[in-house]
Amino acid sequence: MVQRVTTWMKRHPIWSGIILLILLFIVYRIVRPAPHEYEYVSEPVTQGEVLRKVSASGKVRALNTIKVGTEVSGQVTKVYVDFNSPVKAGQILAEIDPTRVRARVQQSEAQVALAQASLQQTVANVARARAELEIQERDFARQKGLAERGFVSKAGLDIAQSKLNSARNALQVALAQTQSGNAQIRQGTAELSSAQLDLSRTVIIAPASGVIINKLVEPGTTVAASFQTPNLFEIAADTTKMQVEASVDEADIGQVREGQDVTFTVDSYPDDVFKAKVRQVRKAPVETQNVVSYLVIIDVDNLDGKLLPGMTANVEIVTGAKTRVTRVPTNALRFRPKAADRASEQKKPEDPNRKTVPKLAVYLVSTDPYRPVRRNVQIGLQGDEYTEVTSGLKPGDKILVRTKSLKPKAPTDDSADEDDDSAN
Structure with a gap:
């Protein structure tokens, strides 16, 4: 059989060459390595700052926001400031109609005046009662002296004693009326002070210097302070801080x-x-x-x-924060190469009696770009971008951080330059 093939090849050298080339091409396609559809992206280990x-x-x-309100109900008649208006402490911001409150002040003033007049009348009554009491005391003393000498009967002395007691009671009533008058004056004065305070509160004053950042009223707005204090303005006391x-x-x-x-x-x-x-x-x-x-x-x-x-x-x-430390990108600690590229890693036999402590590892670039070298490391401060490495690496080492796809992108694919960061 071999002799017949050899003879045929000698007789047909051209066809023999063509068939040989075809066989060689088939063998090459079978044994050649398949092209990778990805590549690894590396970054060097650097020295610098690590922030967590x-x-x-x-x-x-x-820093200090003051809400300016009012304790008086009524209609706002005037507003002197607007948004972003600078104000100083004591500056008038707005006014509320004072008609009703002013009427209360006048009524309280009249009540105080009436109480003072009543007190003066009561004082006069006290003076008259004191005078009457003195007269009755002298009369009783005379009647008593005459009764002791037998010139006045027992009934006459009793009448003098009754008049003296009545005079004493009248003085006590006049003194009580004086105390009542004083109490009425104090009450009226307190009501007057309250009315005058409400009258002063119809003028809204800035409690501190600052800037108006909120205005909640306009002229004509009616505010009711019956159950809670309504807010009219908000002042930012110091906008530089x-x-x-x-x-x-x-x-x-x-x-x-x-x-x-x-x-x-x-x-x-x-x-x-x-x-x-x-x-x-x-x-x-x-x-x-x-x-x-x-x-x-x-x-x-x-x-x-x-x-x-x-x-x-x-x-x-x-x-x-740490400065001037050896650092690696944080995602390099999470990155793992493809499973096929990690198959060559040498795994040490594990001691079943020894407690296993998880170790962090990174992968360094080797002479074969698809056979990275595993390196165990110890880390210190870990941040979002960089992590401190205390041992296992030195500045300048190149470590793998992600995988980049080499597949051609379809023309309609908007993400034409995306990287494949998934760890296999």
Whole structure:
């Protein structure tokens, strides 16, 4: 058989060459390695800063917001300020119609005057009762002396004694009326003071200097202070200093301390990063839909006036920081190569009597880009972007951080440049 094939090949050299090339091509397609549809992306180990942050959201508030109300009911007749108006302490903000309150003042004044006149009459009655009492005392003394010498009967002495007792009782009544008159004057004076106070409260005064950030009344508005004090204005006492009230989740609140550095942004100025500090961590829990959070008060300077009350702040609280340390991207600690590329890893036999302690590992670039080298590491401070490595790596080592797909993208695919970060 072999001799016949050899003879045929010698007689047909061209066809023999073609058949040989076809066989070689088939063998090559069978034994050649399949092309990879992905590649690994690496980053070098660097030395720098590692920050651990807690993210939260909150509202910008004025450091001291004063709500100005009124304790007097009536119609607002004049309003002297508007939104964003700067005011000073003692400045008139608005006026309420004082007609009814002024009538109360006049009525109280009349009651006080009437009580004073009644008191004067009572004082005169006291003087008259004292004089009558003196007359009756002298008359009783004469009648008693005559009765002792037998010139006045027992009945005459009894009549003198009765008149003396009546005079004493009349004096006591006059003195009681004097005390009642004094009490009426004090009552009337108190009612007058209350009416005068209400009259003064018809003029709404700014209790402190600041800026009007809210105005709730206009001329013609009727306010009723029967059950609660209605608010008319809100004054931000000092807009150069603001505070952010941030809600921090209960899982992160244990890392937050007073004095920690804070950075935050607001939607109005997305490119500006504002710096602040934690002033207070309030221990009262706030529960919303079974989610517990705690309020953190953050102080911030607002000298340029960009921050306005009510703005939403995206807060990052720096709970840990280290500088000039060996660091790796945090996602490198979570990344794992494809299962086929990890098959060459040498696994040491495990001691069943030894307690296993989980170790963190990263994968370093080797001479074969699809055969990375596993390296166990120990870490220190862990942040969102970078993590400190205390042993196992040195600056300059290249570690794998993600996988990039090499498949051609369809023309209709909007995500033409997405990376495959999934760990297999």
